[in-house]
Amino acid sequence: MFSAGEVSGDIHGAALALEIKKIAPTVELIGFGGDRMAEAGVRLVRNCKEFSIMGFWEVVKNLRRIFRLLDELTEFMSRERPNLLVLIDYPDFNWRLARRAKALGIKVFSYIPPSAWAWRKGRAKECAAIADQFAAIFPFEIDVYREAGANITFVGNPMVDTVKPSMSADSARSFFDVGDGDHVVLLMPGSRRQEIKFLLEPMLKAARLLVERRSDIKFYLPVADGVDRVNLTRAIVASGVDVKLVGDHRYDLMSIADCAAAASGTVILEAALLGLPCVVLYKMAALNYWVAKRFVHIDNFSLPNILLDKRIQPELLQDEVEPDRIATELVKLLRGSSERVRVVEELKLACDRLGGSGAAHRTARLILTAAE
Numbered sequence: 001m002f003s004a005g006e007v008s009g010d011i012h013g014a015a016l017a018l019e020i021k022k023i024a025p026t027v028e029l030i031g032f033g034g035d036r037m038a039e040a041g042v043r044l045v046r047n048c049k050e051f052s053i054m055g056f057w058e059v060v061k062n063l064r065r066i067f068r069l070l071d072e073l074t075e076f077m078s079r080e081r082p083n084l085l086v087l088i089d090y091p092d093f094n095w096r097l098a099r100r101a102k103a104l105g106i107k108v109f110s111y112i113p114p115s116a117w118a119w120r121k122g123r124a125k126e127c128a129a130i131a132d133q134f135a136a137i138f139p140f141e142i143d144v145y146r147e148a149g150a151n152i153t154f155v156g157n158p159m160v161d162t163v164k165p166s167m168s169a170d171s172a173r174s175f176f177d178v179g180d181g182d183h184v185v186l187l188m189p190g191s192r193r194q195e196i197k198f199l200l201e202p203m204l205k206a207a208r209l210l211v212e213r214r215s216d217i218k219f220y221l222p223v224a225d226g227v228d229r230v231n232l233t234r235a236i237v238a239s240g241v242d243v244k245l246v247g248d249h250r251y252d253l254m255s256i257a258d259c260a261a262a263a264s265g266t267v268i269l270e271a272a273l274l275g276l277p278c279v280v281l282y283k284m285a286a287l288n289y290w291v292a293k294r295f296v297h298i299d300n301f302s303l304p305n306i307l308l309d310k311r312i313q314p315e316l317l318q319d320e321v322e323p324d325r326i327a328t329e330l331v332k333l334l335r336g337s338s339e340r341v342r343v344v345e346e347l348k349l350a351c352d353r354l355g356g357s358g359a360a361h362r363t364a365r366l367i368l369t370a371a372e
Contacts, residue, residue, distance in 0.1 A: 001082035001106075002031035003073065003097055005048045005090030007191055007225060008266045010034030012112065012360075013088050015158055017042050019364035027368070030080055032073055033088075035225075045076045049226055066093065074100045084109055084371040087131070091115075091123075098130050109370050110134045111363060113152070117144045124148035133370050135363045139353055140306065155362045156355025159266075163273040165255040172252040176220070176244075183217045183258045183334050185210070186276075187243060190263030191224035198283040198321070200232070203261050204239035205323035210330065211241055217334075219243040220257070222250040259333035259340065261326050264302050264315070272304045273351055277343040279314050279329040280305075283321045304350040312346035 004013040014036035017029050021041055029042040038044050046069060070093070077085065077100070085101040087094040091114035098108045108131040116124035117140055127134075128150035136142055137157045145152040167175065178184055187207065189199040207219050221236070221243050223229060229245060236243045246253055254260070254274045262268055264282040271278050280302040300306050302315055314329045316322075332339045 004033040004088035009088040010036045013037040014040040015360040019360045107132045156359035158359040163270045165252045167252045172256045186260035187221045188262035195263045206326035207241045209327040222246045258335045269303045272347040277333040307350040
């Protein structure tokens with residue numbers, strides 16, 4: 001049984017499902033996930049796209065729905081009696097489900113465990129007491145969990161295999177109507193409503209500033225699955241900036257872009273694997289930020305910077321997320337600048353620490369062994 005509560009987890013879960021089915025075609029896969037997992041052969045009891053919630057206050061407002069879901073999945077798990085519950089990220093919800101699995105005598109496997117290396121280090125001990133096995137996709141996760149007594153393996157990062165362009169650079173430039181003298185800047189405000197609410201407006205205002213300064217920049221906004229295009233279009237029209245919405249061939253676009261203003265998260269690592277420098281942005285509601293400041297103690301919050309333990313590309317946090325700062329940092333990363341060359345070289349070094357190809361296959365084998 002899988003449990004994955006958001007888009008990134010759905011992607012990881014689908015990759016695991018496909019690999020498991022290759023190795024052991026008769027295995028039955030069930031649980032909580034998204035459309036990709038369903039397409040990969042997982043029989044879903046509920047779809048996670050109904051529960052994409054971010055931030056302290058948003059979780060509080062939706063607590064009743066969340067606990068109803070938890071009860072529903074517990075009843076499903078009790079009835080189906082899976083050999084193994086596989087948690088895929090989504091920690092605050094999944095570890096409540098894991099405690100219930102343990103009470104039912106069901107073994108627990110954690111794929112992408114909670115970020116105990118960054119905050120609430122005591123969670124590593126709590127999790128080690130519940131889960132029977134862990135698979136980590138970042139090397140910096142290992143020490144804190146081993147010290148807590150967890151049976152943990154670094155399996156490598158699955159995005160090393162999946163994040164690749166499907167076109168040549170010339171074909172991609174032609175497909176997206178990018179001329180030889182054009183610079184391409186991407187606006188990537190994230191997929192959650194709260195991210196878009198806090199980041200899209202300053203991104204568009206930054207784009208407006210850049211348009212006023214130079215005429216050779218084209219702006220594109222890759223649209224994540226499930227994002228409302230109508231609201232995006234309305235905001236873009238109101239900004240007065242020509243920004244093209246893109247649904248298909250996102251990796252091809254990222255591979256030819258100069259740089260991006262992007263919400264901190266999985267997309268920053270995707271960008272790094274494609275050699276795309278980013279101005280990384282993170283902003284949340286004031287109450288959420290006040291809470292987070294008291295628990296999170298890290299020098300950098302974007303994954304490439306964490307992998308090398310230094311600031312290799314700019315990060316703007318909370319009140320720093322303002323148009324002029326975003327525009328200033330983007331200009332430094334346009335093609336032809338020495339700063340962009342430096343950042344691209346550092347991104348390669350960061351990605352070298354993600355392990356080799358085959359992460360999903362290695363994890364699938366660990367899951368099958370644990371289930372047996």
